[in-house]
Amino acid sequence: xxxxxxxxxxxxxxxFVISLAMFGFGFALIPFYQKICEVTGVNRLLKxxxxxxxxxxTARFVTIEFDxxxxxxxxxxxxxxxxxxxxxxxxxxxxxxxxxxxSTRAITGQAIxxxxxxxxxxxxxxxxxxxxxxxxxxxGESRQMPVxxxxxxxxxxxxxxxxxxxxxxEVEGTAKKAG
Amino acid sequence: MEAASHAKATHDxxxxxxxxxxxxxxxxxxxxxxxxxxxGTLYLFFSxxxxxxxGLLAFGIRAELFQxxxxxxxxxxxxxxxxxxGLIMVFGAIMPAFVGFANWQIPLMIGAPDxxxxxxNNWSFWLLPPAAILLVASFFVxxxxxxxxxxxxxxxxxxxxxxMDLGIFALHIMGASSIMGSINIVTTILNMRxxxxxxxxxxxxxxxxxxxxxxxxxxxxxxxxxxxxxLTDRHFGxxxxxxxxxxxxxxxxxxxxxxxxxxxxxxxxxAFGIVSQVIPTFxxxxxxxxxxMVYATSSIAILSFIxxxxxxxxxxxxxxxxxFFMFATMLIAVPTGVKVFNWIATMWKGSMTFETPxxxxxxxxxxxxxxxxxxxxxxxxxxxxxxxxxxYVVAHFHYVLxxxxxxxxxxxxxxxxxxxxxxxxxxxxxxxxxxxSLIFFNVTxxxxxxxxxxxxxxxxxxxxxxxxxxxxxxxxGALGFGLSQLLFVAAVIxxxxxxxxxxxxxxxxxxxxxxxxxxxPPPYHSFETPPVVK
Numbered sequence: 200x201x202x203x204x205x206x207x208x209x210x211x212x213x214x215f216v217i218s219l220a221m222f223g224f225g226f227a228l229i230p231f232y233q234k235i236c237e238v239t240g241v242n243r244l245l246k247x248x249x250x251x252x253x254x255x256x257t258a259r260f261v262t263i264e265f266d267x268x269x270x271x272x273x274x275x276x277x278x279x280x281x282x283x284x285x286x287x288x289x290x291x292x293x294x295x296x297x298x299x300x301x302s303t304r305a306i307t308g309q310a311i312x313x314x315x316x317x318x319x320x321x322x323x324x325x326x327x328x329x330x331x332x333x334x335x336x337x338x339g340e341s342r343q344m345p346v347x348x349x350x351x352x353x354x355x356x357x358x359x360x361x362x363x364x365x366x367x368x369e370v371e372g373t374a375k376k377a378g
Numbered sequence: 379m380e381a382a383s384h385a386k387a388t389h390d391x392x393x394x395x396x397x398x399x400x401x402x403x404x405x406x407x408x409x410x411x412x413x414x415x416x417x418g419t420l421y422l423f424f425s426x427x428x429x430x431x432x433g434l435l436a437f438g439i440r441a442e443l444f445q446x447x448x449x450x451x452x453x454x455x456x457x458x459x460x461x462x463x464g465l466i467m468v469f470g471a472i473m474p475a476f477v478g479f480a481n482w483q484i485p486l487m488i489g490a491p492d493x494x495x496x497x498x499n500n501w502s503f504w505l506l507p508p509a510a511i512l513l514v515a516s517f518f519v520x521x522x523x524x525x526x527x528x529x530x531x532x533x534x535x536x537x538x539x540x541x542m543d544l545g546i547f548a549l550h551i552m553g554a555s556s557i558m559g560s561i562n563i564v565t566t567i568l569n570m571r572x573x574x575x576x577x578x579x580x581x582x583x584x585x586x587x588x589x590x591x592x593x594x595x596x597x598x599x600x601x602x603x604x605x606x607x608x609l610t611d612r613h614f615g616x617x618x619x620x621x622x623x624x625x626x627x628x629x630x631x632x633x634x635x636x637x638x639x640x641x642x643x644x645x646x647x648x649a650f651g652i653v654s655q656v657i658p659t660f661x662x663x664x665x666x667x668x669x670x671m672v673y674a675t676s677s678i679a680i681l682s683f684i685x686x687x688x689x690x691x692x693x694x695x696x697x698x699x700x701x702f703f704m705f706a707t708m709l710i711a712v713p714t715g716v717k718v719f720n721w722i723a724t725m726w727k728g729s730m731t732f733e734t735p736x737x738x739x740x741x742x743x744x745x746x747x748x749x750x751x752x753x754x755x756x757x758x759x760x761x762x763x764x765x766x767x768x769x770y771v772v773a774h775f776h777y778v779l780x781x782x783x784x785x786x787x788x789x790x791x792x793x794x795x796x797x798x799x800x801x802x803x804x805x806x807x808x809x810x811x812x813x814x815s816l817i818f819f820n821v822t823x824x825x826x827x828x829x830x831x832x833x834x835x836x837x838x839x840x841x842x843x844x845x846x847x848x849x850x851x852x853x854x855g856a857l858g859f860g861l862s863q864l865l866f867v868a869a870v871i872x873x874x875x876x877x878x879x880x881x882x883x884x885x886x887x888x889x890x891x892x893x894x895x896x897x898x899p900p901p902y903h904s905f906e907t908p909p910v911v912k
Contacts, residue, residue: 203569203570206569207494207495207565207569207570210564210565210568210569211494211495211561211565214560214561214564214565214595215561217595217596218557218561218595218596218598218599219599220599221595221596221597221598221599221600221603222599222600222602222603223603224599224600224603225599225600225601225602225603225604225607225633225636225637226603226607228600228629228632228633228636229618229629229633232626232629232632239696241695241696309624311621317694366621368621368623368624370623370624
């Protein structure tokens with residue numbers, strides 16, 4: 200019987216270790232998925248796109264609407280300098296956005312783009328964007344930043360308007376550092 | 379297993395239990411008990427209580443959906459009802475019921491004196507009532523109970539009031555209970571089998587629980603991790619699922635379903651085990667294809683780890699991913715088909731009788747297979763994109779969870795009640811319970827297939843007028859189904875309080891150790907000297 204009790208305890212220890220390892224595995228899934236997204240190109244919102252064909256389709260117009268949002272009570276002002284642009288597919292376009300830090304501390308923010316309709320992101324190629332890097336603003340500082348993009352001419356014919364929307368998020372930790 | 383029936387009963391343990399009957403009486407007996415039979419009973423009663431609480435919430439849902447328009451609840455409270463119904467039924471009713479069966483039956487079926495860690499077993503159970511109280515108490519805090527659906531998807535779950543925290547703590551505690559219970563079960567099965575009981579002689583119920591326990595050990599901690607991340611996102615400024623900080627809400631779905639899909643097999647594999655005990659007994663034939671049953675169960679368990687994203691076809695994954703998860707999901711139909719084939723082959727040319735356990739087992743095969751087929755339909759990606767979050771999905775998982783898991787629980791309960799209580803249950807009550815349950819179950823859930831195909835979304839308290847007739851029918855069925863379950867309570871109470879004395883083996887075809895070696899009811903301490911299995 201002593202032997203059974205001992206081997207029971209041994210087995211219990213092993214099984215507890217497995218369950219602890221699986222708890223860690225749950226957390227390990229996060230970097231794992233991020234790597235998969237990176238490798239397979241899913242979710243590549245914050246990377247420079249490559250444009251293969253820049254032939255301008257002058258026969259067609261697409262309206263691009265620009266939108267800006269602030270999240271997490273970020274004490275900034277954030278706006279595009281123009282609300283929309285009427286462009287041809289294939290045409291290289293530059294639009295300026297402006298951010299201003301209205302608070303008395305330095306804050307770092309990150310902009311995340313999204314598109315409406317959602318699947319337009321396949322045809323919306325950003326060559327340069329302020330969302331590729333984090334932006335740090337000193338108290339009262341303001342900055343104008345460009346977005347350079349091309350709409351690929353493969354854009355389905357039934358889409359005439361694309362909304363490009365940015366949300367600025369405060370990068371975690373900067374608030375505490377400024378404390 | 380068959381050999382076990384030929385082993386001669388050694389009845390010396392039948393009187394040895396008198397020396398050991400010095401346990402506390404009254405309430406303290408149940409609080410301090412380390413006896414696997416007591417703990418099994420506690421689990422089963424806990425599960426039955428939660429089943430009726432969850433059922434009450436379900437009726438709240440159906441009452442609101444009886445007619446179009448808003449009748450009784452605010453939409454927010456309706457969301458709480460659907461969420462809590464799911465959480466309570468999954469974590470409070472179905473899972474503890476199977477653990478209750480495991481506690482009662484595994485030591486009896488493998489000839490062990492008790493579970494491996496009797497004190498931990500007591501703890502595993504007594505963690506559950508506090509968890510259940512936390513969960514139900516969340517209705518009464520500001521903001522109400524969790525309302526993000528039983529899957530508690532971020533970002534809904536990262537935004538709700540304190541009810542979500544209570545729900546998360548409850549899930550943590552229930553998860554800890556499950557993990558401890560599973561470790562206990564694995565250790566008992568691997569280390570404490572009677573001499574001669576090799577792995578491939580174990581009754582299939584024990585096999586399915588061994589595999590289920592491994593699944594639980596592997597995936598419950600992943601759920602614990604996921605909800606811990608939700609908790610830290612809510613309170614400690616982390617950004618696992620918060621897009622505001624570079625996190626990704628879809629990530630929660632991946633982690634949740636990595637737990638969630640094995641979880642649905644956790645809820646069905648022990649059911650397969652019970653049915654695999656009941657069918658051979660009442661067909662009076664050994665189980666057809668015992669080894670293939672074991673391999674099929676293992677394959678289902680292994681496959682369950684690579685199909686989770688079929689719950690997420692509409693999140694926008696690459697076509698290659700959709701194809702992989704679609705085909706992997708369909709592959710599961712193969713081992714499941716082997717099982718259904720084996721059960722039918724077991725009945726083939728058997729001398730069948732149709733006592734209540736057998737009725738529930740056959741009902742299980744019939745209705746569970748329908749749920750399996752709708753699952754196969756939902757596995758087809760383009761169809762799933764159409765049917766995602768409609769009542770078709772609701773119909774599908776109630777066919778496998780109610781008519782699958784729950785019917786198997788009823789089957790097992792009627793099957794082993796004579797052993798547990800020493801009295802025969804009332805066959806009349808049992809038969810009424812079965813037929814009313816079967817009819818009302820189908821009245822409730824069959825119309826939901828049509829509702830889903832016609833596009834009625836789930837988790838919404840109101841609906842378009844064209845869905846009114848089927849919804850009214852479903853609500854009538856739900857009321858009937860709920861009331862029919864009172865017959866089960868009546869049958870159980872009647873059986874505990876008295877009735878025809880049950881012989882050691884009331885079933886002609888039963889051949890596992892609890893029937894062949896122990897009287898009904900078994901002594902408080904059984905198999906102190908292990909039986910020898912040839």
